[in-house]
Amino acid sequence: MDEIEFRRRVYANPQSPEQELLDAASDNPDYQKILDQAQELDTDVSNAVTAISVPADxxxxxxxxxxxxxxxxxxxxxxxxxxxxxxxxxxxxxxxxxxxxxxxxxxxNSGPSVQDIALGDNVLDHLYIDFEEINAFSRGEGNNFEIVNAANVSQILANAGTQFLSNDFMRSMPVRVAKPCEIIPAFQSAHLILQGSRGAVSVFVINNSPVSVEYRFRDDRFNGVVIPMGKGNMILVGEETENLDPYKDLFADNVEWVI
Amino acid sequence: MSDSPVIDGKNKQQRYESLVAALYQDVYRYAYWLCKSQALAEDLVQETFLRAWRSLDSLQNDKAAKARLFTIPRRENARLYERYRPELVDIEGQSIAASGENEPDFRMDRQLLHNAINRLDSDYREPLLLQVIGGFSGKEIAGILDLNNNTVMTRLFRARSKLKQEFGLDSDDIDE
The missing domain is CATH 1.10.287 (Helix Hairpins)
Known part of the structure; x- marks a missing residue:
């Protein structure tokens, strides 16, 4: 291992160096010096970073x-x-x-209520829980997820009280991830993830009170839309520049409540 | 933080209190470094734990809970404060905790390092803070920042290299 590589790996994580680095340091005094200096610096960095006083109350x-x-x-x-x-x-x-x-x-005023807006916030919170999968899609690795078969998707949807009107629809819109989730406690919902043009497109269906009006929401990364649908809501979320309208039209016309 | 602040089977209130006790100081410090304001950092932390409380049932283990508690302030800071930043009082030198180590020379070194970390580009500072404050692995930091692991490790290397250079000890640099 040359010195640049050694230094690069030590500086990336000086407090927990890999065994290979420790071995290299024990064989070479220059490397040992680099390791010691890096750990000394890191102790100072840690002390400086954590020296921020936290409000007592x-x-x-x-x-x-x-x-x-x-x-x-x-x-x-x-x-x-x-x-x-x-x-x-x-x-x-x-x-x-x-x-x-x-x-x-x-x-x-025909805008969403405070309770309506809270639903969008809860969905965004949930997305950051499923962050690893969402990030895999944004890296273009969505196709690494096997297409979920129709029976499994139907089961997840059925648990949330919904179903697709036809299996043909599923063939045109392959679902890469399907799982139950709980955006709002006590309301079983379904989370489907598809590969969009900018990353993951998430489709949530939840059997809670329909919002008063369809509305769009966004944060610094995602944009979404909450659509009231009879006995509950459908929520679509994609990356900031993802166009959700095609998904909205397709899903709104092909999902129905069965409870 | 304890090994398991979130324990299945405990009620929600107990889980929440364990989370607060284990992580509130780290989350506050991370929030402070993000917004560089004590008042804003406190707001960010309160918003963070309010959201954590609301979604606590979804946080199935301590790892997910911890990552979540560091993701929320970053996102909220970007959403609320990065586009509109009120004029902040320069509090450099006022935020470092008093301790028995606060001899003048020691404190000056710490203050210099504090300022040097502040001057790091956020691309380098954020992974460094997540590693040092949160104790996250490279892979976990990659998940929080939506980067690949190699990029995170390179940025950690560059962050420390820049700090080292500022203190007069040269270090080889490397491009991402």
Whole structure:
């Protein structure tokens, strides 16, 4: 092993060098010096990087997240209202304002609700759980995944309460990965992955409350669309520049609920 | 971090508390290096753990949970702050924890190294931080950053080479 190669491998991971590198270092004082210097530097780097002080109250704040995330808006209003002697006046005023708000939103606002948007966020979160598979597709290795046979895809879909209208559809749209998933706890859903033009195209079907309106979402890497479909939702997600419209048309016309 | 912060069979609350105890400091430090602001880093960490709580049932083992907790702040930082970066107070020198090692000379060296890491291109800094703070392997870093393993190892080499050069010890460089 020449010195450049030795240095390259040691510097990539000085704290856990491979046995081959340790052997080379024990045979060559110059190599041993390189290894010692790299480990010394890495100890300094580690000390500098981890010397960032962490806010003293951060752990407490994080431990309170489950409690605050579990309290619904309605419960919060009830708790606060119960402490007020003017509860009835506030309630009447709130009802009036709520009526105006609802009317206004129906007339002027046809966008997705906060709950709708949360579904897109949950899907993006889920994609980063399946990151290794998604990344394999983006590297052009999607065809390394064997096409899932129709019976297996049908079983995954059936568990989520859906089915394809015809097997011909599956032949035109080979599914490379099919698995059950749980985007929202207690709602069984299906996750199918196909090879798109930019990487993976994920198709989720979930038997939860349909969103109020079809909407698109994106982050710095993915773009997606949530489509309300009768008894649930279908969600398509691809890489940022993937055109999802062809998939949307095909799947929306070929998936039906069976529950 | 403990070997198994996420243990099957424990209830969700216990799993979450184990995750927080094991990883919140590392996740905060990683977030801080991403956004270079204590306030933004704290926001990122809270958002990260809120999302982790919501999707905890999907995190089937400690490895997946840990990778997830380092993926979220990176993605959120890119989404929320990289396109709109408010004017930040320069906090270099204010963020290093006090310790018994804070003799003036020692602290100056650490501060110089801190600044040198800050000046690294993010392509080199991010894998270095994931390895040093998160203890991730090259393959795991490749998964988080969507790179192949060889690229990650080369960037780790180059990151340390650049730091070494800054401190006056030359090192051979290599192209990706």
């Amino acid at each position: 951060l752990q407490d704040k994080l431990l309170k997240i489950p409690a605050s995330a579990g309290i619904s808006g309605e419960e919060l209003i009830q708790r606060e209202s119960a402490n007020s002697s003017y509860f009835h006046y506030y309630a009447a005023a709130a009802t009036f304002l709520l009526a105006i708000g609802v009317t206004f939103s129906i007339v002027f």
